[in-house]
Amino acid sequence: MPKIDTRGLFEDALKGGYSVGAFNVNNMEIIQGIVEAAEAEKAPLILQISKGARKYARHEYLMKLIEAALEISDLPIAVHLDHGDSYELCRDVIDGGFTSVMIDGSHLPFEENIALVKKVVDYAHPRGVPVEAELGRLAGIEEHVDVSEKDAIYTDPDEAKEFVERTGCDSLAVAIGTSHGAYKFKTEPQLDFERLEKIQEKLEGYPLVLHGASSVLQEFVDECNKYGGELPGAKGVPEHMIERARKMNVCKVNIDTDLRLAMTATIRREYAQNPENFDPRKYLGPARDAIKDMVIHKLQLLGASGKV
Numbered sequence: 001m002p003k004i005d006t007r008g009l010f011e012d013a014l015k016g017g018y019s020v021g022a023f024n025v026n027n028m029e030i031i032q033g034i035v036e037a038a039e040a041e042k043a044p045l046i047l048q049i050s051k052g053a054r055k056y057a058r059h060e061y062l063m064k065l066i067e068a069a070l071e072i073s074d075l076p077i078a079v080h081l082d083h084g085d086s087y088e089l090c091r092d093v094i095d096g097g098f099t100s101v102m103i104d105g106s107h108l109p110f111e112e113n114i115a116l117v118k119k120v121v122d123y124a125h126p127r128g129v130p131v132e133a134e135l136g137r138l139a140g141i142e143e144h145v146d147v148s149e150k151d152a153i154y155t156d157p158d159e160a161k162e163f164v165e166r167t168g169c170d171s172l173a174v175a176i177g178t179s180h181g182a183y184k185f186k187t188e189p190q191l192d193f194e195r196l197e198k199i200q201e202k203l204e205g206y207p208l209v210l211h212g213a214s215s216v217l218q219e220f221v222d223e224c225n226k227y228g229g230e231l232p233g234a235k236g237v238p239e240h241m242i243e244r245a246r247k248m249n250v251c252k253v254n255i256d257t258d259l260r261l262a263m264t265a266t267i268r269r270e271y272a273q274n275p276e277n278f279d280p281r282k283y284l285g286p287a288r289d290a291i292k293d294m295v296i297h298k299l300q301l302l303g304a305s306g307k308v
């Protein structure tokens with residue numbers, strides 16, 4: 001199966017009211033676990049690579065591993081740059097075979113974000129590559145966002161419309177209360193669905209993206225803590241909120257933390273239960289299986305199962 005870009009995936013997802021899972025990849029076992037899950041579920045798939053992943057594993061290794069997955073499976077897979085932080089990085093990965101890119105100018109003032117995204121769009125579109133941009137900031141747990149601050153930090157629906165029109169970006173990551181990592185909420189999880197609804201209304205039929213969407217599954221947090229980890233109070237986005245979001249034009253849901261937790265919990269358990277083992281395959285294999293099971297669960301939640 002050839003690599004595909006995200007445009008067709010999003011069109012179908014919008015029509016069907018489901019989300020495509022975008023999973024961060026860093027090594028062979030993670031790629032294998034995710035691809036096996038998507039194959040089992042017959043689900044469309046986005047594999048995304050961050051600047052850090054590229055630095056860790058090298059562009060060439062990750063691309064060859066994904067090419068192997070495409071050769072072995074008959075799954076359509078998009079290869080996406082996660083949180084591109086410069087025009088040059090986006091240009092390099094487009095030239096290097098990625099099928100879609102994110103340029104993240106969310107930390108910049110509005111006009112500067114627009115100028116940066118537009119520059120990337122002007123390079124990407126003639127080469128058939130769609131562009132994801134981000135407007136609004138994903139606050140961390142240390143930042144308590146009260147009602148008055150929400151307007152300053154979260155995505156403004158009117159600005160979102162102007163931003164998309166002026167940049168020509170193909171999908172937009174929105175800030176409605178999610179954040180990256182394993183500590184998303186100090187108290188009860190809350191997302192600003194009213195805001196999401198307004199964005200959906202302003203950007204009719206347009207693909208939205210939810211970053212920081214891991215649920216921080218309790219079973220993995222408990223397993224980590226049981227076997228020597230220290231993740232007190234880790235908390236993610238409740239699954240019912242993801243289900244609600246996917247029916248509101250959120251057609252790409254980003255997951256990294258849940259993969260990290262599944263892998264770490266399993267490796268910790270294997271080390272603790274089999275102290276005599278020193279064959280990496282005997283702990284990386286179970287970690288790959290744990291990723292596969294977790295991703296199957298996620299694809300079902302997203303409504304993506306059976307959509308290929």
Ligand code: G3H
Pocket residue numbers: 024050051052053082083180256257
């Ligand atoms: O949003 C960030 C992703 O979880 C990737 O993280 O930059 O550590 O690879 P990373």
Ligand code: 13P
Pocket residue numbers: 024082083179180181182210211212213214215254255256257258
């Ligand atoms: P999580 O940290 O919630 O997995 O979010 C990942 C993400 O948004 C990658 O861009």
Ligand code: ZN
Pocket residue numbers: 083180211212254
């Ligand atoms: Zn992100």
